[in-house]
Amino acid sequence: MPTLSALYRYPIKSTAGEALDRATVTEEGLLRDRRFMLARPDGSFVTARRYAGLQRVFARFDGEQLFVMHDDHPAVSESRHAFARQPFQTGVWGDEFPALTTTLRLDAWFSRIVDEPVHLLWLGDRSNRHRDSIGVRVSFADGYPLLLTAEASLADVNARTDGSHVMAQFRPNVVVADSAAFAEDGWQRIRIGDVVFRVDKPCGRCVMITVDPATGERRPDGEPLRTLGRYRRQGKDVCFGQNLVAENSGELRVGQGVEILE
Incomplete structure (x- = not known):
């Protein structure tokens, strides 16, 4: 079973992430x-x-x-x-x-x-x-309450580039371990602890993922956006990660299992 390996929140949009051991899920996200x-x-x-x-x-x-x-x-x-x-x-x-x-x-x-x-x-x-298109209230996030990424998917990206990319470049809330690379593309509903999530839409990525979080500077080689654009393009979007909508509130803890419901 995949497991919840990390939780992050961003108190201010576009600033550094805060790693958490546990977090409360609300309609609006963490x-x-x-x-x-x-x-x-x-x-x-x-x-x-x-x-x-x-x-x-x-x-x-x-x-x-x-x-x-x-x-x-x-x-x-x-x-x-x-x-x-x-x-x-x-x-x-x-x-x-x-x-x-x-x-x-x-x-x-x-x-x-x-x-x-x-x-x-x-x-x-x-x-x-309130975003009528997804039926919930949302914070200052781009469009969805939560973003999920997977360690195996990042490993796949690193295998195709210089291997230096870190998850912080993708600014997720929920990180999953022990899954196959991009297995999350096929998930429709998942449960972590007592919280059920709708896996609503792949996350289209932009130049933000080329920023090195340690320096606050963009990589001159345009990676990993450049490589993702060659094999992770869906229509006009270059995708990495999945947008989530919680169907109920509850608590998440690092180490919990991720049950694939659909």
Whole structure:
């Protein structure tokens, strides 16, 4: 049986991942995953697709306190009680919805990181973004609440390239071990612990996977996107990983079995 080998969440969209031993699954994804996002004054969202160095920002949010740090900037900590919480219209890939402002201090900190004026936005305890196409509310994630990847699939990519790629480049929430390479392509429903997931759609990849998470810089050779484009293309998309929708809430723990229901 495949097993759950790793869990990751990203408190702020496009910043570094946080490895977890256990996590709570909600309708919107892992608890406290992608609850914050950067946006320009006009509401357009800001990601590491353009500002690859955002992946060198480490964030932690315990539900009350947000802590952010970067090697080249003094760390900042703010309580959610200090957030201004003013409605701010924004959007992610065509979904338009209101979020909430945080603090001028956080805005200024991130504006220095990306070298342009930005606001750090918060979803609040409940996202105002409902995706009718999948029937659930979603965080600031690109389009789905959760992303699954498999260790064997990454090993296959590494066997076809220089072998240096790491799972952090693909920014998954759920990582599976002990499966065949790309076996996840054939899964339709799975159960991990008490949580059942619908395996909804392959994840189309972009230039983000060419960013080295350790340096926050893009690889000049365009890998692994270049190699994936030769053998993992489905229509217009270059695919790696599967988007998940949870059918119920519950707890996940690293080491649990992954049961293939369909």
